[in-house]
Amino acid sequence: QVQLVESGGGLVQAGGSLRLTCAASGRTIRSYAMGWFRQAPGKERDFVSAISWSAYSTQYADSVKGRFTISRDNAKNTVYLQMNSLKPEDTAVYYCAAADNIRVVTTGLSTYWGQGTQVTVSS
Secondary structure: OOEEEEEOOEEEEOOOOEEEEEEEEOOOHHHOEEEEEEEOOOOOOEEEEEEOOOOOOEEEOOOOOOOEEEEEEHHHOEEEEEEOOOOHHHOEEEEEEEEOOHHHHHOOOOOEEOOOEEEEEEO
16 A cells, blocks of 8 residues: 655746655555646646656656656655646646556556645746
């Protein structure tokens, strides 16, 4: 069993930056692919980014390519999402996820999910 806790969300102006952190406990995340999803009010949960257990592979939604960067520190059991050049349409609750491989993560079928952290981008 893995517990995931997101942090780092907040209110930021358009063009600003935030770094989200996902801290894992229970089992080492070295055995898992990890990812980030987001959900805006009244919208479906959308894929944002994913990273393989070795960090060999990364995936990004088209809407965030060139602006967001996913990374991981397996020694610290932590995954990050660096968000730059934020836009109002990035406003959402951001969720961390873990699964056996990166394909499972990108499809939204991850076994483990965090509670989410709110990101609000003002214009």
